Amino acid sequence: MGRAPCCDKNGLKKGPWTQEEDQKLIDYIQKHGYGNWRILPKNAGLQRCGKSCRLRWTNYLRPDIKRGLFSFEEEETIIHLHSILGNKWSTIASRLPGRTDNEIKNYWNTHIRKRLLKMGIDPVTHSPRLDLLDLSSILSSPLYGSSQMNMYPEILKLASSLFSSSHQQNQDLNICDQNNGQEHHNQSFNPQIQNQQIQPCVSMPFNQSRLVESNLNPYPSISPDFCFQQHSQLSDWQHCNGIGSSTKTEDFVPQLPCYNYYNSDCYANNNNQNMSFSSVLPTPSSSPTPLNSNSTYKNGSSITEDETESFVSSNNILRFQIQDMLCVSEFL
DNA sequence: AATTTCCCCAACCGCGAAGTT
DNA sequence: TAACTTCGCGGTTGGGGAAAT
Known part of the structure; x- marks a missing residue:
């Protein structure tokens, strides 16, 4: 019609x-x-x-409209609701008395989104965007240690561990280089790490995962078929499952980030809001679908031009491919 | 001081859902 | 049940002010 x-x-x-x-x-x-x-x-x-x-x-x-700057609590609420609901601005607005969907949408697009990008977080998926992120810049950032950054402790954890890991390997490399009489300039990462790609392991049954077998998985929210893969060395799930993998791969396993902000203590500890997310989920379809975005896709993740500008150099440093969506059913 | 560029946000547009006849 | 109307939502635009050159 x-x-x-x-x-x-x-x-x-x-x-x-x-x-x-x-x-x-x-x-x-x-x-x-x-x-x-x-x-x-x-x-x-x-x-x-x-x-x-x-x-x-x-x-x-409307007389009940609250104007003025968003409080930190409001901002936190928006971020967390957005991670569940996606661009359901009206639903998000219904949880923020006095704020309109339009206002929240504008605030998201002009402030929060940019801030998340600078923190290395994909504002669509709310997942780390380490494929484009200079890890050292996170750790040296003024945001590091701030309450804003504490909302994403897993990012810090991952950045820190990856950075220290690569730093250590870089030192090893330097020793090696010194022995060989060679010199590397401005090389922050071990080339091995530079080449690695971390990708979802297609068709890897969860019950075959070493993470489960060894009870090492501290991140139960991570998709079962998700694991790291050292692309330069491994070609299928068996490799990333540890079969025939190098010790470097194993080192990465416990460093998996926890993407489940709501099941984790991190969120509860940093945010005393006892929000009932089930109450803001009008239908099961309100999953955090990456809604229509103007993003173009690079390396399996969406990137817009300004997003790209927000990151430092990095495609050649680390390349991650991570699961796009959080599993809403886990929140319910 | 003048011009250009950037950024914010109020307002518009088009679509789908829900309601009505 | 179909045709039509109204409402609400999400994406996008563009005017105007601020910042940079």
Whole structure:
């Protein structure tokens, strides 16, 4: 069925609202309620379409709107709800009294999203974006140790362990190089690590995972078919499963990040909100689907131009391919 | 001081869902 | 049940102010 036009646009004003128009709208709604948005502008003496009036009222003129900066608690709530709900701005807004979906959406796109990117977190998947991240920059960042960064302790853990691991290997390499009379400039990482790609292991049954067999998996939220793979050396799940793998691969296993912010103590410890996420999940379909994004895809992850700009150099440092989605069922 | 670039956010657009006839 | 209307949502745009050159 074709879409009915929201109104007859001939002769109707568009663009910013004047104070006079605002007052007319407020006066009318205070007297009569908004009732039918389609006929409201006519009755209120406004040369606007009903849709424009509704938007102006709900996003700006409504008396219960809280304006001003977002508090840290509000920001945390937005981030966590977004990780569950995706771009369900209206649902997120319903959990933030006085905030509109439009306001939250704008705030996300202009502030939070950029901040997450700088922290190396994919704002769509809420997963670490270490494929594009200079680990040393995380650890030396002013964000390191801040409450903002503490929301993602796993990132720090992973960055720290990877960095120290590579640093150690780099030292080994330097010793080697010295012995060989060779010199490396500006090489932060062992070439072996530079080459490694960490990818989901396709069709690896979870019960075959060493993580389970050895009870080493401290990150139960990680998808069963997810494991690290040293791409330069390994070619299938058996390799990343430890069969025929090098000790370097094994070293990585316990360093898997925990992506389950909600089951983990990390979140509870850093955030005293006892939110009931089940109550904000209108339907099971409200999973954190990476909704329509303008992102282009590189290395299996979505990256927009400005995202790329937010990262430091790095495709040649580490390449990760990580699971895109969190499993919502685990939250319920 | 003038110009350009960047950034924010209010407002618009188009679509699908829900409601009504 | 189909046709139509209304509402609400999410994505996008563009005007205007701030910052940079």
